[in-house]
Amino acid sequence: MENNPSKFIAFQQAVEGISLPAKFTFPFYYEPHPLSLIAAEELQQYIEQQTEWEHNFGLIPGQKGMVIGKMFGVLVVQNQKEELGYLAAFSGKLADANDHVHFVPPIFDMLKEGGFYREGERVLYEMSAEIDxxxxxxxxxxxxxxxxxxxxxxxxxxxxxxxxxxxxxxxxxxxxxxxxxxxxxxxxxxxxxxxxxxxxxxxxxxxxxxxxxxxxxxxxxxxxxxxxxxxxxxxxxxxxxxxxxxxxFDQYRFLDATGKTKPVLELFQHVENGNPPSGAGECCAPKLLQYAYLHALKPIAMAEFWWGASPASEIRKHRQFYPACRGKCEPILGHMLQGLKVDPNPLKENPAEGKELTILYEDDYVVVIDKPAEFLSVPGKTISDSVLKRMEVYLPEATGPLLVHRLDMSTSGILLVAKTKEAHEYLQYQFIRRTIKKRYVARLDGELKETGGVIDLPLRVDLNDRPRQLVCYEYGKHARTEWELMEVKNGCSDVYFYPVTGRTHQLRVHAAHPGGLGMPIVGDDLYGTKADRLHLHAERLIFRHPGTKEWMTVSAPVPF
The missing domain is CATH 1.10.287 (Helix Hairpins)
Structure with a gap:
C-alpha cells in the first residue's frame, strides 16, 4: 500500500490544534466535524478555481450544457505516517466522466473504453435501434x-x-x-x-x-x-x-474496516425486491471509504455537501451539508462501517424522553393535546414512546383507535384524541371531508415579499431517501396549502399555513421548494438547516364536537 497515495490531499490550512473526533461520523444524521468543514471548504475552493473539467452546475448564467447539481463528499483520513489529510469524491458522473485526478476513482469504472459495460451498452444501443x-x-x-x-x-x-x-x-x-x-x-x-x-x-x-x-x-x-x-x-x-x-453487480464489492468484502447483491438481499437500486455504490461515501481501506488510510470524519442548483423535484441548497441517502447507501455503509467506532445513531434515541404532554381540553368525548416538538405521534420502528402509547396508559377504558390524526415528530401543536369509537368516527369523517379547519404557525428562513397565496405542489416519497418527499407531477399526490404572512423580522418571516390536504411533510416541502415559497422552515433538518427545533406549530383547530355537535375552537400557544 502507498503511504501517501495520489488521492490523499494534504490540508492547506493548519489543523494541528484541532482535536480528532472520538468516533467516526454517523453518516445518516450528523453535524460536520471542524476537520470536515475545513476539508469541504478547501474542496469548494478547488471546484471554483479548477480548469481541468467543465460542468454546468447551474451557477453561471448562460453556461452550455444541461444543469446538473452534484453531491460532493470529503473523508478526513490519517495515513500510516499519522499525517492528516482528506479524500474527495463526487456522486455519479462529473463532466460526463466518473474518474478525475482530484477525486477518488469509482468502485468500478463503467465508462472505461473497451470494458464489458461500454461494449454491452453498444450492443444494447444497436438492438434498440433495430427495434425502433x-x-x-x-x-x-x-x-x-x-x-x-x-x-x-x-x-x-x-x-x-x-x-x-x-x-x-x-x-x-x-x-x-x-x-x-x-x-x-x-x-x-x-x-x-x-x-x-x-x-x-x-x-x-x-x-x-x-x-x-x-x-x-x-x-x-x-x-x-x-x-x-x-x-x-x-x-x-x-x-x-x-x-x-x-x-x-459482480464488479461492486465493498470492503469494511476489517478487510472483509461483500458483493452488492448480498448487501441488498434483504431489502424490497432484493436488487440494488440504480446507482448503488456510486455515491460519495462508499467511494471514499473503499479508497481509504484499499490504501491503508484511517477514516476520521466524513461530510457531504450539495454544489449547484437544486433539482426540480428535490430541495437542495448550494454548499449545504446533507446526510448520506438511505435507499442506496444504508445497506452498503452498514457493512463498510463495520470495524470502525461510529457515533451512535441519534434516530434510535427516544426524543420524547423527559417531555410531557399538555392537555388543553378534556371531556367525556375528546382530549385535546399540545404535543411538544420531537415527540412521535405513533410508535416508530425502534421507538415505542409516543402520544398514542401515553394516551393508552392515560385512557385505559377508551375504545377505538384514540388518535384521530397525526403530526410529524418534529412539529409541535394540537392533536385530537377520541375517547370512544363513535367519537373517533365522527371526528375522522370531518378530516376526510376536510371540514376541520387547521392553522399552523411557521417561521421561514428568509424575507417574503408577498402577503399570501396558495401553493399547489404534488408530493410523493423519495424512494431512495425516505422519509424525504419529492415534488412529482407524474406520480405525486395532490397537495394544496393556503398561506398568509404574519410578520417579517430579523431576516425571517412568520406565516400562517392553512393546509387543505394533509400529505407527509407537506408544509415543510411547500415552504422550502422553489415552486412554493422557496424558504425552508427554520430548523428543518431535511429541507433546510438544523437549528434548536423545527419552527412549525399546529396552533389552532376548529372542529364540530362529537357530543354537542357544536363548532369548537382550540388553540395552543406558539412556543417560539
Whole structure:
C-alpha cells in the first residue's frame, strides 16, 4: 500500500490544534466535524478555481450544457505516517466522466473504453435501434393497415349480404302468402323452391364467413410474424441487459474496516425486491471509504455537501451539508462501517424522553393535546414512546383507535384524541371531508415579499431517501396549502399555513421548494438547516364536537 497515495490531499490550512473526533461520523444524521468543514471548504475552493473539467452546475448564467447539481463528499483520513489529510469524491458522473485526478476513482469504472459495460451498452444501443427501425418501418404500417382494411372489407361485404338476405326473406314471405292461393301441387312446388333459396343463402353465408375468417387470418399472420420478430429482439435485449446488469453487480464489492468484502447483491438481499437500486455504490461515501481501506488510510470524519442548483423535484441548497441517502447507501455503509467506532445513531434515541404532554381540553368525548416538538405521534420502528402509547396508559377504558390524526415528530401543536369509537368516527369523517379547519404557525428562513397565496405542489416519497418527499407531477399526490404572512423580522418571516390536504411533510416541502415559497422552515433538518427545533406549530383547530355537535375552537400557544 502507498503511504501517501495520489488521492490523499494534504490540508492547506493548519489543523494541528484541532482535536480528532472520538468516533467516526454517523453518516445518516450528523453535524460536520471542524476537520470536515475545513476539508469541504478547501474542496469548494478547488471546484471554483479548477480548469481541468467543465460542468454546468447551474451557477453561471448562460453556461452550455444541461444543469446538473452534484453531491460532493470529503473523508478526513490519517495515513500510516499519522499525517492528516482528506479524500474527495463526487456522486455519479462529473463532466460526463466518473474518474478525475482530484477525486477518488469509482468502485468500478463503467465508462472505461473497451470494458464489458461500454461494449454491452453498444450492443444494447444497436438492438434498440433495430427495434425502433422495425417499429417505425413502412412495412409494419402497411401490414397493420392491411389487417384493418381486410377487416373493414369483410365487414362491409357481410353487412351487404345480410341486407340482401333480409330483403330476400321479405320477398319470400310475400311469395309464401301468395302460394297459399295456388292449387296444392303448384303451392308445394313454390314453397319448396323458396325453402331451397333460403338454404342456399345460409350455405353462402357460412361460406362467406369462412372466406372472411381465412382472409383475416392471412393478414393477421403476416402481421404477427413481423411483430414476433420485434418481440424476439426485445426478449434478447432484455436477456442481454440482465446479463450485463448481473455482470455489473459482480464488479461492486465493498470492503469494511476489517478487510472483509461483500458483493452488492448480498448487501441488498434483504431489502424490497432484493436488487440494488440504480446507482448503488456510486455515491460519495462508499467511494471514499473503499479508497481509504484499499490504501491503508484511517477514516476520521466524513461530510457531504450539495454544489449547484437544486433539482426540480428535490430541495437542495448550494454548499449545504446533507446526510448520506438511505435507499442506496444504508445497506452498503452498514457493512463498510463495520470495524470502525461510529457515533451512535441519534434516530434510535427516544426524543420524547423527559417531555410531557399538555392537555388543553378534556371531556367525556375528546382530549385535546399540545404535543411538544420531537415527540412521535405513533410508535416508530425502534421507538415505542409516543402520544398514542401515553394516551393508552392515560385512557385505559377508551375504545377505538384514540388518535384521530397525526403530526410529524418534529412539529409541535394540537392533536385530537377520541375517547370512544363513535367519537373517533365522527371526528375522522370531518378530516376526510376536510371540514376541520387547521392553522399552523411557521417561521421561514428568509424575507417574503408577498402577503399570501396558495401553493399547489404534488408530493410523493423519495424512494431512495425516505422519509424525504419529492415534488412529482407524474406520480405525486395532490397537495394544496393556503398561506398568509404574519410578520417579517430579523431576516425571517412568520406565516400562517392553512393546509387543505394533509400529505407527509407537506408544509415543510411547500415552504422550502422553489415552486412554493422557496424558504425552508427554520430548523428543518431535511429541507433546510438544523437549528434548536423545527419552527412549525399546529396552533389552532376548529372542529364540530362529537357530543354537542357544536363548532369548537382550540388553540395552543406558539412556543417560539
Amino acid at each position: 427501425q422495425l417499429e417505425r418501418s413502412e412495412e409494419l404500417a402497411c401490414l397493420k393497415q392491411r389487417v384493418i382494411d381486410t377487416d373493414h372489407l369483410c365487414k362491409t361485404e357481410m353487412q351487404s349480404f345480410k341486407q340482401q338476405v333480409k330483403e330476400a326473406k321479405e320477398q319470400r314471405k310475400g311469395l309464401r302468402e301468395q302460394a297459399e292461393l295456388f292449387p296444392e301441387e303448384q303451392r308445394d312446388q313454390q314453397l319448396e323452391e323458396l325453402r331451397k333459396q333460403s338454404m342456399r343463402e345460409q350455405f353462402f353465408l357460412k361460406d362467406l364467413t369462412k372466406q372472411h375468417r381465412e382472409k383475416r387470418a392471412i393478414a393477421q399472420a403476416e402481421l404477427d410474424r413481423y411483430l414476433d420478430r420485434i418481440s424476439q429482439l426485445k426478449r434478447e435485449r432484455k436477456q442481454r441487459s440482465n446479463e450485463i446488469q448481473n455482470q455489473l
